Amino acid sequence: MGASAMASVVLRHVSKRFGPVEAVRDLSLAINDGEFVVLLGPSGAGKTTTLRLITGLERPDAGSVSINGRDVTRDPPGTRDIAFVFQQYSLYPHLTVYDNLAFPLRSPARRVPEEAIRKRVQKTAELLHIASKLGNRATRLSGGEMQRVAIGRALVRDPSIYLMDEPLSSLDAKLRAELRLELKRIQVELGATILYVTHDQVEAMTMATRIGVIRDGELLQLGTPREIYENPSDRYVASRLGTPQINFLPAGLIPEAAMPVGTDSIGIRTEHLQIAAANGGGIVGRVHRIEHLGDQNHVHLEYQGQMLVTLADPHQPLQAGQDVGLQLIHPLYFDATGRRIADTVH
Amino acid sequence: MAQIRVENLRKSFDLFTAVQDSNFTIEDGTFFALLGPSGCGKTTTLRMIAGLELPTDGRILLDGEDVTFRRAAERDIAFVFQLFALYPHMNVEQNIGFPLKCQGMPRRQARERILETARLLRIEHLLSSKTSKLSGGDRQRVALGRAMVRRPKAFLMDEPLGALDAEFRQLMCGELRDLHERISATTVYVTHDQHEAMSMADRIVVMNAGRIEQIGSPQEIYDRPASMFVADFIGSPPMNFLHFEGSLHAGDRAIKIRNASIVVPEIQEARAGGPLVLGVRPEHIQFSDTAPVRGRVFGAEYLGTTQIVTVDTEQGQVKARLPSSMSVRVGETVGLAFRSDSLALFDAQTGSAIRTASHGSVGHG
Numbered sequence: 001m002g003a004s005a006m007a008s009v010v011l012r013h014v015s016k017r018f019g020p021v022e023a024v025r026d027l028s029l030a031i032n033d034g035e036f037v038v039l040l041g042p043s044g045a046g047k048t049t050t051l052r053l054i055t056g057l058e059r060p061d062a063g064s065v066s067i068n069g070r071d072v073t074r075d076p077p078g079t080r081d082i083a084f085v086f087q088q089y090s091l092y093p094h095l096t097v098y099d100n101l102a103f104p105l106r107s108p109a110r111r112v113p114e115e116a117i118r119k120r121v122q123k124t125a126e127l128l129h130i131a132s133k134l135g136n137r138a139t140r141l142s143g144g145e146m147q148r149v150a151i152g153r154a155l156v157r158d159p160s161i162y163l164m165d166e167p168l169s170s171l172d173a174k175l176r177a178e179l180r181l182e183l184k185r186i187q188v189e190l191g192a193t194i195l196y197v198t199h200d201q202v203e204a205m206t207m208a209t210r211i212g213v214i215r216d217g218e219l220l221q222l223g224t225p226r227e228i229y230e231n232p233s234d235r236y237v238a239s240r241l242g243t244p245q246i247n248f249l250p251a252g253l254i255p256e257a258a259m260p261v262g263t264d265s266i267g268i269r270t271e272h273l274q275i276a277a278a279n280g281g282g283i284v285g286r287v288h289r290i291e292h293l294g295d296q297n298h299v300h301l302e303y304q305g306q307m308l309v310t311l312a313d314p315h316q317p318l319q320a321g322q323d324v325g326l327q328l329i330h331p332l333y334f335d336a337t338g339r340r341i342a343d344t345v346h
Numbered sequence: 347m348a349q350i351r352v353e354n355l356r357k358s359f360d361l362f363t364a365v366q367d368s369n370f371t372i373e374d375g376t377f378f379a380l381l382g383p384s385g386c387g388k389t390t391t392l393r394m395i396a397g398l399e400l401p402t403d404g405r406i407l408l409d410g411e412d413v414t415f416r417r418a419a420e421r422d423i424a425f426v427f428q429l430f431a432l433y434p435h436m437n438v439e440q441n442i443g444f445p446l447k448c449q450g451m452p453r454r455q456a457r458e459r460i461l462e463t464a465r466l467l468r469i470e471h472l473l474s475s476k477t478s479k480l481s482g483g484d485r486q487r488v489a490l491g492r493a494m495v496r497r498p499k500a501f502l503m504d505e506p507l508g509a510l511d512a513e514f515r516q517l518m519c520g521e522l523r524d525l526h527e528r529i530s531a532t533t534v535y536v537t538h539d540q541h542e543a544m545s546m547a548d549r550i551v552v553m554n555a556g557r558i559e560q561i562g563s564p565q566e567i568y569d570r571p572a573s574m575f576v577a578d579f580i581g582s583p584p585m586n587f588l589h590f591e592g593s594l595h596a597g598d599r600a601i602k603i604r605n606a607s608i609v610v611p612e613i614q615e616a617r618a619g620g621p622l623v624l625g626v627r628p629e630h631i632q633f634s635d636t637a638p639v640r641g642r643v644f645g646a647e648y649l650g651t652t653q654i655v656t657v658d659t660e661q662g663q664v665k666a667r668l669p670s671s672m673s674v675r676v677g678e679t680v681g682l683a684f685r686s687d688s689l690a691l692f693d694a695q696t697g698s699a700i701r702t703a704s705h706g707s708v709g710h711g
Contacts, residue, residue: 173582177582177583180647181644181645181647181656184645184647185644185645188676202649205647205648205649205650206647206648206649206654207647225648226648226670229648229650241650242650243650244516269650269651271650271651289520289523289524289527291520291523291544291545292544292545292563292564292565292568293541293544293545294544294564294565294568294569294580294581294627295568295581295627295628295629295667296629298545300520314565314568314569320527
């Protein structure tokens with residue numbers, strides 16, 4: 001990649017095994033300066049191990065890690081230019097917010113003058129909207145404020161990369177939505193480079209410059225949220241993004257002549273399965289259940305023994321048991337192994 | 347099967363009133379959700395219906411019969427907590443059959459009931475399995491089977507899916523609703539999760555601080571929230587609130603926010619000057635260069651087909667759900683146009699909705 005001169009962190013063919021478990025398998029990834037890369041995968045996919053390999057808390061069995069163009073594969077953790085934010089905020093309860101934020105800068109190894117620390121802490125607190133809380137004890141904060149301080153403790157430093165391990169997962173939904181937006185704003189404002197791991201597709205889609213979808217230690221696809229959503233490389237990736245999940249149908253059930261050779265199944269996102277008049281021929285499904293979400297309805301349909309989900313306006317009159325015609329707008333074709341087949345039809 | 351009536355129900359613990367003066371009727375065969383944040387009184391209400399808690403005041407009627415002071419065991423109601431509590435040393439059949447054994451039902455009859463229950467839950471093939479060998483979903487089905495096997499008049503469920511991860515929860519919501527379609531048992535379901543309530547319930551009671559805020563179908567509650575609390579609790583992102591000062595006259599078809607005139611459904615309730623709130627759902631906002639309400643784009647969140655765009659306005663932050671094909675730049679100034687027939691108005695002091703042509707007599711059905 002030509003951009004590698006700009007890359008903050010580069011992993012080359014990294015593998016790591018714990019006994020019989022291959023936690024990370026031949027993983028290559030370059031994170032460019034100023035990028036917000038999100039590794040998305042279920043628990044046990046190898047996300048956290050990847051972070052730990054970058055920090056130096058784990059050593060790869062094979063492959064190399066470089067930070068800012070320097071090979072750090074054999075370097076101890078303390079010497080790598082990295083800041084880490086964990087899932088559980090661990091603040092010093094006896095210290096004020098100010099002292100918690102200043103703590104990483106007061107490390108004897110860094111020797112930052114107190115005046116510079118004050119400026120840095122003040123700026124970080126403003127960025128995180130906790131400037132009015134600087135005098136508070138860390139324990140006298142709400143959950144959201146504590147997590148802001150925990151993130152702030154990483155942000156006061158200016159490392160090559162911030163590594164974040166599900167930092168929002170312990171917060172309630174409302175706070176999570178708020179901090180998602182904040183974190184993205186801060187990242188853009190600082191031009192910070194972030195590698196963030198999560199199992200939450202909404203976090204990945206809303207914050208990432210690029211998403212890496214990871215499963216069983218393997219990086220399946222890397223791309224912008226839009227690329228991953230619109231152009232998934234296989235069935236798993238297609239099913240990982242989108243709520244409700246994409247529909248799959250065996251190719252044999254589709255009365256469509258123009259399918260690429262080797263098509264085994266097709267994927268249809270819920271918004272691309274459109275309800276049309278029932279007499280138009282083609283696919284006719286039976287409404288099984290209508291699920292209300294307020295802004296829209298999820299319509300569960302049965303077609304030839306397969307359950308499908310599509311979206312409908314909440315005020316569109318539909319009833320369980322009713323037959324409706326279905327139109328497939330943007331089918332994605334997959335082969336028998338689940339790989340996406342390039343759409344040569346159009 | 348049964349109708350459940352709750353009349354003037356109240357519960358106090360010393361100085362704290364957990365439930366104040368609740369009234370509602372759950373018709374036979376209804377899937378009824380008690381929805382609200384923690385501490386709103388929903389679980390206390392459920393426990394009083396179950397007979398696990400005695401009311402301070404009021405009555406509970408089961409099929410017209412006053413059961414207010416009956417013990418839980420005498421109410422013919424099945425209570426389902428977190429669905430996972432199974433007896434580990436028993437197999438699936440013994441787990442499901444346990445309540446019948448306690449009742450002393452003859453073995454052959456019990457066996458028939460267990461089979462029928464397993465068939466409804468589609469777990470006949472698992473009857474002789476050990477519970478420890480089951481998947482999470484099957485464990486949950488067995489726990490449900492144990493509640494169903496007695497053929498109670500009603501099911502009471504207290505956050506049964508609370509401990510599950512999001513994807514599995516969605517799957518189980520679908521299953522619970524499907525099961526409800528098959529057996530049509532009166533179900534009272536307590537949750538703090540608006541998605542669970544919206545996706546499963548026929549009717550929802552929204553509770554807040556011991557009080558009923560609104561009773562209605564999911565769509566009614568979404569479209570015509572009775573209060574700012576309900577409008578904010580339902581929907582993700584929730585309804586936007588634009589604060590303004592003004593007075594309203596019956597018959598008005600527009601309001602004024604600063605110098606911007608905004609068309610609203612015909613107002614049917616006058617208000618002398620004071621703080622008011624315009625409520626707009628995110629999907630009822632469009633960008634328009636000519637719209638008088640203006641703001642600056644704070645951020646955009648891609649969600650696949652749609653994106654949520656957050657805009658800072660003088661009336662506060664507003665979130666709009668827009669097609670993801672639209673390109674939006676952070677920092678740009680935009681005009682916000684609202685779909686006028688779906689706007690809501692609230693009294694900022696009481697938080698309650700103001701009556702309009704599309705927001706009729708909302709209240710406590």
